[in-house]
Amino acid sequence: MTQMAIAKALNESLRTSLENDPKVLVMGEDVGRLGGVFRITDGLFKDFGEGRVIDTPLAESGIVGTAIGLALRGYRPVVEIQFDGFVFPAYDQIVTQLAKMHARALGKIKLPIVIRIPYGGGIGAVEHHSESPETLFAHVAGLKVVSPSNASDAYWMMQQAIECDDPVIFFEPKRRYWDKGEVAVSSVPADLHKAVVAQAGTDVTLAAFGPMVKVCLEVAAAAANEGRSIEVVDLRSISPLDFDTVQASVEKTGRLVVVHEAPVFFGTGAEIAARITERSFYALEAPVLRVGGFHAPYPPARLEEEYLPGLDRVLDAVDRVLAY
Amino acid sequence: MTQMAIAKALNESLRTSLENDPKVLVMGEDVGRLGGVFRITDGLFKDFGEGRVIDTPLAESGIVGTAIGLALRGYRPVVEIQFDGFVFPAYDQIVTQLAKMHARALGKIKLPIVIRIPYGGGIGAVEHHSESPETLFAHVAGLKVVSPSNASDAYWMMQQAIECDDPVIFFEPKRRYWDKGEVAVSSVPADLHKAVVAQAGTDVTLAAFGPMVKVCLEVAAAAANEGRSIEVVDLRSISPLDFDTVQASVEKTGRLVVVHEAPVFFGTGAEIAARITERSFYALEAPVLRVGGFHAPYPPARLEEEYLPGLDRVLDAVDRVLAY
C-alpha cells in the first residue's frame, strides 16, 4: 500500500501502461515536455520519448481523429483533452466515428482508445474549465464512460480502461487531483464497471461518482452525528451503469438521492431515478431525489460554491427524502 | 383552414418569415437552388435571392459559427443541418458559443438563431441519416429544443422559433414530412413550449413528441378497441419541457409511458420519469415506463422497424404499465 494523490496515481498508471505495452501512446496538447497542464503526464515524455508521448497540434478533432487512425494501425492511444469544455471540437469524431466504427465493421476492427478528460468545477477557473458533460457521452452507444473518485481507483481504472478494447471516456475529477489515498498497487482491482458501496448505511442511499463521492461521504459523516445512517454508493462507471448495486442498496434503505455536478436536467440522476423506480417501485419509500447543477451555464468562479452540490444541499435532499 | 403536408407547412412558414422580416436569412448546404434535399426551402432561393437564401460551404461548424456572427450583426439566421447525424461538426459552436453567449454577455447580446434538423428514422436511409439526438441539446442550458408532430404545429412553431430571441433547435420529424394535416393559418397558435393533449383518455398517459405522436395516437385507437382509454400528450417542446401538462394527465390516469425514437438510456423518458415520479409520487399506480431506441448505433435500414418503437412495442408497455 502506498499513499498517493489521484494525480500521481494516474501518472503512475500511465507509466505502467506505457512500460507494459509498446503499443500504448499518450497524446494531446502539452502532454509532452510540459507534462500536461495538470502534470498528469509529468516525466513520461522524458522517459518514453516523443514517439510515445506526443505533443499534438491544437485541434481536438484532429487529436481524436488521428488517434482513431493510430488505433486502426494497432496502437492504443490515450488521448488527453485539456479541459472538459474543450472536448466539443472532437465530439463529431467521438460520436460518429469512435463510438460506431466497431459496429460498422461488424466487429472486425477495434478501437481501444482512452479519452482522458479532467472535469468538474471547484477550482476557481474561468469559463469552459469546470463542466461535467458525462450525459453527452453516456447517451451515445459504443462509448464507455467511467470516473474514479479516489487514488486507488484512479490507478486501477486507468489501466483497465487502457486494456479495454472499447473506447473509454475517462473523466478525471480535477478538483480531487491532489487528494491522497491508499493505492494497493499489487492487489486485484474491482471490475471497471462495478459500483461499490463506499460507506454502508441503512436509512438513505446516496449515489455519486467522481468528485461528488467525497461530498457524499462527508454528508454521511455529518448525518451520522444526527443519528442517520447513510449508505454511499460510488458508481465509478456511468456507462454501463451498475444498477444492480444501486438497486440492492435501495431495496435496503428505501430511499435514494443521486448527486452530481452536471445539470440535473437530463443528467445521470434522471436515468438512475427512472430505472431504479422501475426496478424497485414497491421498495421506494420516497421518490428518487436529485442534487446537481442548475439549468444554466457553469457560473463564474465566485459563484461556483453556490452552483455545486455541497454538504448542505445534499443534506437538504436527505432531509426531504426522509420526510416522505 | 388548409390541408398541408408538414414539409409544405415548414416551407410556407419560412416563406412567411422571410417576407415579414428582412433580417431573416435561410442558410445551409443545398438550401438554395436545390431547395434542400427534402425541398423544405423549395422556391425560396428563386423568390428571395442568394442574399437571403444562402448555399454555404460544406462545413457545419462554419455554418453555425457564421450564423452566430450574422446574428451579432442583427440578422436572424435559420440554419439547416442536412441530417441529424451531421450536426456534430457544429456541436462545439452550438454548445460552447451559441448556447452560452447571451449569458456570457450578461444579456447584452441576443442570438435569435434557429437550427433546423430533420431527424429520426423510418425512411430506409443509410447510416447517420436516422438519428434522434435531442438529449444532446436538451441537456445544454441556453438552448431551446422543440419538435412538431403535425402540419399545423410545423407551420406555427417554426415562425415562433424564428421570432424567439433565443437559439432554438428545431427537430423536424422527417419521416412525417409528407403527412398532411389541417393548418389554421390565421388562428392564434399555442405557446411554443406548451404540451397539448392530443387525445384525451383516462387509463394510461402516453407522452411523445415529433414522429412518435402518430404512433401513440394509433396505439390509443388500437387500445380503444380493447376498451382501454389512453391519453396522448404531445410534448412539442423538449426544453423547456411542459411537466405541468404531463403531471395533470398523470394525476388523472395514474400511469405513464414515454415514447421516443432516441435510445432510452439518458433519453427524454428518463428526465420525464424522474421528474413526474417526484411530482406525482403518490398518484402513480406504476413506475413510468419508457419505450425507445436501444443502446446501440441506429441499425441498418432493414432492421429499423425492429429498432423503432412501433404499435406493438408501445402496446406491450401499455399492457405492462396496466399490469401493476
Place this chain on the structure above:
Amino acid sequence: MSVKSTAARRTTRGGAKRRGGEPELVQLLTPEGDRVEHSEYSIDVTPDELRGLYRDMVLTRRFDAEAITLQRQGELGLWASLLGQEAAQIGSGRATRPDDYIFPTYREHGVAWTRDVDPLNLLGMFRGVNNGGWDPNENNFHLYTIVIGSQTLHATGYAMGVAKDGADAAVIAYFGDGASSQGDVAESFTFAAVYNAPVVFFCQNNQWAISEPTEKQSRVPIYQRAAGYGFPGVRVDGNDVLAVLAVTRAALEHARSGQGPMLVEAFTYRMGAHTTTDDPTRYRSDEEREEWASKDPIARLRAHLDKQGLADEGFYAGLDAESDALAKRVRDGVRGMPNPDPMAMFENVYADGHALVDEERAQFAEYLASFEDAPAASHGAAGSGKGH
C-alpha cells in the same frame, strides 16, 4: 453577397490563380486519346496494362450501372454512382501497392475494385443490411465513411502509425471538393505536415457537392491549399487514367520515401446524380453534362487503344461478356442477400461487452418470444405483427 463581392470573386478566379484562364493540369492522354508528355510526370505502360485499366473502368462502370438499376427496382435503398470518375478511381487505385492503406468516402467503388473488395460487399450498406461490414484489414481498404471529411484524419493517424512502425507503406485518403471545406480535412493537413506522415490526400473534384458547385467551397483550385500547409499539391486531369496513375504513383512514392504528405486534386466530373435520390436537373445544365460527356474517361482510353491498335474485337467482346457476368453475379447476389437477424442490432456495439446491451438484448428477445406464444393477432386492431 453583394454585386461588388461577386465581381471581386470573378476577378480572382479568372486572374492570377489560373494560368491562361485554366489551372495547370497534368495530362498524359488527351480527350482524343493521344499521348502527350509531361515534364514532371511520365509513365511507361505496357499494352497489357492499358487493357487492364480499360477493363477496370468498364467493369466498374457496369457494376455502377447495375447498382443504379437495382436501386430503381427497390433492391437497394440508395446508390451513389461514380459515373464519370472511373479514371480518377482506377488510376489512383492501381497506383497503390497491396501494403498501402486506403481510406475511401462512400463513392470509391472503382478504388474498391482495384483492391479486390468484392463488389457485393459494397452493396450491403446501400441495401440496408449493414453499415459497411467488410474487414478493412483484408484488403487494406477501410470502410466507407459518410460523415464528410472524417476519414482524412483516420488516414493521417494511420499514416503516423506507419511511420512509427518504420514501415515502407503509404496511405491514401479520398475526399471530395465539398469535403475540402470541412475543418477535419484542414486538421488532417496540419497533422500530416507536422508529423510528416506518409499520406496522400486524393481529392476527386467532381465539381459538385450535391447541388453546390466548387465555387461554393473555394475560390482557387483546391490543390493550391497544400502549399499553405507546407506540402506539395498537384492538379491532374481526373478523366485521364494514365495521368492519374502517374501522379498518384509519384505522390505515394513521395510519401513512402519519407517526404511526407502530398495533395492530389483529380479534376473530374460527376456525370450522374449525387445519389439516386438526387435530381441534378434542378441545379445544372444539360450543356455542362454534355460537355463533360465528351471528355469521358473510358471513351478516351478506348480511343487510344483503337488508334494504337492495342485491342481487338475479341478483347471488347470478351469484356462485354465479363461485364454481363459481373452484372448477373451482382444482381443475383444482392437479391439473395438476407435481411439481418433482428438480434444483430445488439451485436458488436462493444468489443468487451456492456451490461445495458446485454439487458436490452435479453428483454428484446423475450419480447419477440412473446409473439411466438401468442395467437397471430396479438392486439385487437394492432395485430399485424411486431415492429411497425
Place this chain on the structure above:
Amino acid sequence: MSVKSTAARRTTRGGAKRRGGEPELVQLLTPEGDRVEHSEYSIDVTPDELRGLYRDMVLTRRFDAEAITLQRQGELGLWASLLGQEAAQIGSGRATRPDDYIFPTYREHGVAWTRDVDPLNLLGMFRGVNNGGWDPNENNFHLYTIVIGSQTLHATGYAMGVAKDGADAAVIAYFGDGASSQGDVAESFTFAAVYNAPVVFFCQNNQWAISEPTEKQSRVPIYQRAAGYGFPGVRVDGNDVLAVLAVTRAALEHARSGQGPMLVEAFTYRMGAHTTTDDPTRYRSDEEREEWASKDPIARLRAHLDKQGLADEGFYAGLDAESDALAKRVRDGVRGMPNPDPMAMFENVYADGHALVDEERAQFAEYLASFEDAPAASHGAAGSGKGH
C-alpha cells in the same frame, strides 16, 4: 515520428519555405529604433501619433503588470499576460476605425485599450465575477473567447453581415499560432473567401501555444496559409508597432474596399508565461526569452523617439504618473468589485425565459431562505453555512 521524418521536417523548415533562412517580414522600425522603408507598406506618422502609440503600449504593459500582481495577491483567479505583444496589439488596434468590429481571443488587452474598453471590464472574468459581461456593441469589441478559434467564424459571419448591409466597415479576428490548427479557423478562411467577406484575420504568432512551439502547428509560416484559400497573407514584424499599424491598415482597407479577406501574421513573442498558472521554465530556455527581450516593442519605439528627439523628460514623467494612476484605479477597482449575487446564476440564461430556469430559481431562493430562518448551524457537523 521517426528520425527520418524529423530530418525531413528540418529540411523543409530550413529550406525553400524561408527566404535566406528567415521568412519575409514587413518591418518599418528596426530593433535599434531606426526607420526603414518597405516597398509595399509605408506610413506617415506625426510625432504626436508616435508618442500616442508609445503611451498606449506603456499603459497597456503597466495594466498587464498590475493584473499579474493582483492575481498573485489572490484578487484575480487567473491572468493571461500580453507582455511582449504590445506592438502587435496596439498597432493593429489603432489601425481600426470605430465602425470596424473586433473579435478578440482572451489576451487582447492592448486591443481593448485602443477601443476604449474600460480595463476593469476585462478583469471581471479573470476575477471570476462574470464570464465576460461588457456590452460588445458599445465599443464594437466582442467578448473574449476562450474556446480556441471559435471567434474567427463569428467574425466572418459578422463580416458577411457587414457586406450584406452594404456598410463600409471591416472586421478583424484575432487568433494565435496555436489556433491556426483548429478546424474552425480553416472554415472561417473558406467562408470568408467564398463570400468575399470584409474580414482581416490577425494571427499573433507569439511562437508558443502554452508549451508547444509553432513547429507543432505548422511547418511553414502561417501567413502562407491564406494563398491556398485564395486571399493574400502577409507576415509583419509584430514587435514593430509602425509596421503592424501600416500592414493592418492596408489589410482593413483591402477588406473595406470589397477585395475580401486578408491574413496578417504578426511575428512576435510571448515574453511571459502562458497564464499565471503556467511555468515556462519547463519548456523553453532563458536564452530564447532574453533574445526576444532585446527586441522589446516598447524599447524599440522609445529608442526611436529618443534618437529623433521626439519626446522629452516631461513626456516620460507624465506617462509614469499616468501609469501609476491607471494601476491604482485598476487596483482599487478590482478590490471593490463585488461578488455577484447567487441568484445571478439564473439570469440571462435565456432572453425569452425558460420554465425550468424559473422553477430552479424559485427552488433555490426557497432553499437559501431556509437558512435565514434556521439557527446558524443548520446541520450538526455541517453547520458552516450554505454552499460547500
